[in-house]
Amino acid sequence: MHSARSPYKVTLHVWHALFMREASARITGDRLGWTWIFIEPLVHILLFVAIRQLMGRVRHIAGAEFIPWFITGMVIYLMFSTVMNRSMGAISASRALFAYRQVHPVDTIVVRAILEVLIKVIVLLLLVGGAAFLEYDILPANALAAASVWCTMWIFALGVGLVFSVIVTTIQEMAKFIGMVTFPLYFLSGVMIPVQVLPHSLQTVLLFNPILHIVESFRLAFFTNYQSIYGINMQYVMFWTLSLVVFGLMLQIRFKNRLMSE
Amino acid sequence: MIEVKNLYKRYHGPFGGDWVLKDVSFSIPRGISVGLVGRNGAGKSTLLRLLGGMDMPDKGSITQNCRVSWPIGLGVGFQGSMTGRQNVKFVARIHGGNSNINQIINFVQDFAEIGKAFDQPVKTYSSGMRSRLAFGLSLAFDFDVYLSDEATSVGDAAFRAKATQAFKDRIGDSSIIMVSHSTGILKDLCQAGIWLHQGQAIWYDKLDDAINDYHNSIGKLPT
Numbered sequence: 001m002h003s004a005r006s007p008y009k010v011t012l013h014v015w016h017a018l019f020m021r022e023a024s025a026r027i028t029g030d031r032l033g034w035t036w037i038f039i040e041p042l043v044h045i046l047l048f049v050a051i052r053q054l055m056g057r058v059r060h061i062a063g064a065e066f067i068p069w070f071i072t073g074m075v076i077y078l079m080f081s082t083v084m085n086r087s088m089g090a091i092s093a094s095r096a097l098f099a100y101r102q103v104h105p106v107d108t109i110v111v112r113a114i115l116e117v118l119i120k121v122i123v124l125l126l127l128v129g130g131a132a133f134l135e136y137d138i139l140p141a142n143a144l145a146a147a148s149v150w151c152t153m154w155i156f157a158l159g160v161g162l163v164f165s166v167i168v169t170t171i172q173e174m175a176k177f178i179g180m181v182t183f184p185l186y187f188l189s190g191v192m193i194p195v196q197v198l199p200h201s202l203q204t205v206l207l208f209n210p211i212l213h214i215v216e217s218f219r220l221a222f223f224t225n226y227q228s229i230y231g232i233n234m235q236y237v238m239f240w241t242l243s244l245v246v247f248g249l250m251l252q253i254r255f256k257n258r259l260m261s262e
Numbered sequence: 263m264i265e266v267k268n269l270y271k272r273y274h275g276p277f278g279g280d281w282v283l284k285d286v287s288f289s290i291p292r293g294i295s296v297g298l299v300g301r302n303g304a305g306k307s308t309l310l311r312l313l314g315g316m317d318m319p320d321k322g323s324i325t326q327n328c329r330v331s332w333p334i335g336l337g338v339g340f341q342g343s344m345t346g347r348q349n350v351k352f353v354a355r356i357h358g359g360n361s362n363i364n365q366i367i368n369f370v371q372d373f374a375e376i377g378k379a380f381d382q383p384v385k386t387y388s389s390g391m392r393s394r395l396a397f398g399l400s401l402a403f404d405f406d407v408y409l410s411d412e413a414t415s416v417g418d419a420a421f422r423a424k425a426t427q428a429f430k431d432r433i434g435d436s437s438i439i440m441v442s443h444s445t446g447i448l449k450d451l452c453q454a455g456i457w458l459h460q461g462q463a464i465w466y467d468k469l470d471d472a473i474n475d476y477h478n479s480i481g482k483l484p485t
Contacts, residue, residue: 005358009358010356010358013355013356013357013358013360014356016355016360017351017352017353017355017356018352020351020352020355021341021344021348021352024344024348025343025344094341096338096339096340096341096342097339097341097352098316099314099316099332099333099338099339100332100339100353100356101314101315101316101332102356102357103356257317257318260316260317261273261317
């Protein structure tokens with residue numbers, strides 16, 4: 001007869017099992033499998049570089065080369081949106097597994113978020129390594145700061161995922177709405193369009209967006225002489241992150257039964 | 263021993279929320295196998311889900327001082343896109359069986375006898391193959407009480423004989439709570455019965471009495 005496992009041990013076993021399942025599903029899921037994970041960011045870069053070449057308006061970014069500037073912002077933003085979107089769908093994708101009472105809805109979200117961030121770390125290392133090999137000035141000036149900004153972005157995305165997964169699972173119509181609302185964030189977070197060139201009145205509005213703070217802080221950690229706008233503040237981001245995670249976990253507890261049966 | 267006290271359950275949906283189970287109380291002694299009978303929609307599967315911890319009661323409590331399996335059935339517990347082997351691995355891992363994972367896989371593979379299909383996605387399985395896999399998987403773990411929701415009903419004669427035999431070997435160590443519309447397998451495996459009728463659960467020390475009362479209620483002659 002087995003002795004009872006402690007709740008922490010059960011959770012660890014569940015996370016391990018879910019992680020292995022998610023990872024193998026991600027590799028074998030469709031024909032493109034692993035390759036898509038690396039093609040997606042490359043396509044983003046190539047498309048954007050091509051557009052800028054066609055427009056012929058290579059803006060000067062103070063304190064950073066353009067391509068390293070774009071890669072850093074784009075990868076951390078892509079990490080955010082992937083973690084958010086994948087964790088939003090985690091509950092409905094794992095419905096069959098709630099037959100085992102050890103598996104809770106929140107486990108599926110956390111595990112997906114962990115898997116996605118690990119994949120994106122590999123993508124980041126490859127892109128930075130590749131760009132450095134092509135002699136772009138992209139190696140981080142302060143790697144520790146970059147890592148901590150990256151982790152903050154991940155926890156922020158996890159918090160958003162925890163909240164949104166409850167919303168889209170209980171009210172299915174909201175999925176379309178959330179997709180519509182989050183799409184412009186790509187343009188409003190300083191990923192493609194340098195926020196420095198925008199008028200000051202617009203900058204003050206955009207500064208309410210915590211993702212802009214993260215993207216710019218990430219670049220500040222990479223490029224020593226980078227000139228961002230005034231008002232970039234990681235404390236503001238931490239406040240958002242903590243609130244979202246706590247609120248998300250509260251929702252997960254409150255609506256656990258509905259999430260499992262819906 | 264499983265004790266159910268003043269259990270209430272209803273589902274909130276667009277079609278109202280009538281009580282599926284209303285003030286249900288009973289206790290199942292250790293080692294006694296129970297057959298659940300009742301018409302479609304009487305709440306048999308709901309009761310099994312509650313006993314298996316898949317769902318929470320609206321009111322009342324369930325106390326279990328033993329290891330209870332998940333409800334073994336056709337629709338639950340398998341991810342269709344994963345192969346049989348991957349599903350077995352997953353369940354072995356969440357039950358903490360990472361060290362003897364190969365042993366569990368071999369056991370399930372032997373028991374299910376589904377051949378090459380073991381490495382095909384579960385969504386390609388027939389219902390009989392699913393039930394073979396589900397039943398074999400649950401038997402790979404030492405539960406005190408197994409919950410079976412029609413898991414045996416679609417199997418062929420050979421599988422039923424095997425499942426019955428596997429269970430009889432365990433009697434004394436474990437018991438089963440099963441939902442089935444085939445009285446044959448209920449009589450083979452269970453001693454006591456519960457008849458679910460209009461939200462109530464009526465306990466019978468003898469399964470035959472439960473089946474007779476159920477059949478009388480639907481106007482079928484006792485067999």
